[in-house]
Amino acid sequence: MSRRRAPLEHVxxxxxxxEIDAIRALLALLPSTTYGQVYVETIxxxxxxxxxxxxxxxxxxxxxxAADLAGERLASAVxxxxxxxxxxxPEPDRDLTIWLGEVAGARVETSATCLERL
Numbered sequence: 001m002s003r004r005r006a007p008l009e010h011v012x013x014x015x016x017x018x019e020i021d022a023i024r025a026l027l028a029l030l031p032s033t034t035y036g037q038v039y040v041e042t043i044x045x046x047x048x049x050x051x052x053x054x055x056x057x058x059x060x061x062x063x064x065x066a067a068d069l070a071g072e073r074l075a076s077a078v079x080x081x082x083x084x085x086x087x088x089x090p091e092p093d094r095d096l097t098i099w100l101g102e103v104a105g106a107r108v109e110t111s112a113t114c115l116e117r118l
Contacts (some may be wrong), residue, residue, distance in 0.1 A: 015101025
């Protein structure tokens with residue numbers, strides 16, 4: 001006997017430290033069954049408030065040095081995530097939500113190609 005799984009909610013949320021309030025608000029709206037990834041780019045040494053997320057959502061801080069371009073590490077992380085998680089054939093029972101903040105959205109290169117498949 002097979003068990004039918006409920007539709008899956010999969011998320012990618014990416015922004016910089018100036019967008020932390022928006023990121024926290026988005027996470028507060030997610031069901032507890034959500035899984036996915038949050039990337040937050042920060043300037044090295046910046047202390048941010050705690051970010052609460054559903055149990056299966058990982059929050060990763062991406063510190064950047066003053067010499068790094070704003071959004072560079074964020075864009076690299078998002079591009080890697082999209083390449084790994086956006087399937088050639090989307091699963092009909094999986095809901096995918098992607099939120100890119102202003103900095104991430106301006107620098108992500110592969111997202112348009114990956115998202116066309118959805």
